[in-house]
Amino acid sequence: MRAELRKLTTVRSPWLLLAAAVALVAVGAGSRIAKQPDDAAGAAAHAGLAALFPLALGIMALAGEFRHRTIADTYLATPDRTRVLLRKFAVYTAAGAGFGIAAAGTAAIVVVLKSDPVPWGTLAGAVAWNALFAAIGVGLGALVRSQVGSIAGALAWLALIEGVAAEVVGDDAARWLPFRAAMALGGMPGTTLGQGTAAVVLGAYALAFIASAFAVQHRDL
Template sequence: MRKLVTVRPPWFLLAAAVAIVAVGAGSRIVKHPEDASGAAAHAGLAALFPLVLGIMALAGEYRHRTVADTYLSTPDRARVLLQKFTVYTIVGAGFGIVAAGTAAVIVLAGADGGLPYATLAGAVAWNTLFAAIGVGLGALVRSQVAAIAGALAWLALVEGVAAELLGDDAARWLPFRAATALGGMPGAALSQGTAAAVLGAYALAFIGAAFAMRRRDLP
């Protein structure tokens, strides 16, 4: 945690997350002041940034060749992974809270209705779980560039293609589709509760895979 608050990348990612939410929610409120929920749902899109930050948790150590020092100072790799998952998940929740707060301020300032609390809570959960998934992905792939590029490609392209091939009934269980349902985005095919369970299962799968492969040789 001390490392995260004393280096610049997490703060840059947080600033970018706030900017994305502010622009998206503000634009939605200007065009549709009655759609408080649609504007607040933009807080979930900030989850991209804790996902990237989570990938950097371990993949960044492999990139900068500090992972050997980490494991020498703490030889119990399970403990290292547990600490990484715990800290970065908490930071992901912090990203979600800041993003939800930003959206809430914009909604209160310009929307006709009250705050959509369920949507804002879903956005916080989305940010939290994406941070955990990011840590697992970074631990498995190890290459920071490959992990980030692969995650972005999945979100931007691969899942859309998979949805076309599988059909909507199957595609709603894919991670990004589940995440958008959790965050209250329009057109969601799952309830928030079901979406939370599905995305939580993906996070647990990545965490479990990272622990199962923790004894791999260092590059």
């Protein structure tokens, strides 16, 4: 656990991802509220889009170790792979929540500067979105093991594949897909699931990735 925390705080990549997440939220929320001053909820919902960065960070938690060939040392230091996975999920899910809090704080500042009421429910959903995407990232990294392949596949799903799937199955079914559910959890405009339902759906996807990671943990390195 200390090793994972030390990596998060001493390696540059998590800090660069956090800075990029905060910048994205500041620009997106600021632009939204400048164009639509009465849409504080829409501006605050940009905090959820920062979840792309904890998703990448979660993938790097395991796939990055396979890429840099440090995974053998990790398992030699802690032979119980279940403990390794549990600690990675715990640390990186908490880190994802931290990303969400930073993103939500940034969005809240933008809203407050415009003297609008802060939509706390939207911001809370954004924090949960960031935390769950970090957990999904760890699970995806454990399954695919290729850092580049995992990140490319995740981005392809978010940017293209889920949209194509939505065209095929229709909006009623598409709202249960992971990114659509995440958008509903984060209060993004145009979503139809309630926040509570969306939290359950995205949580189920996260649990599925976690379970899959434990199922394949004893594969040869």
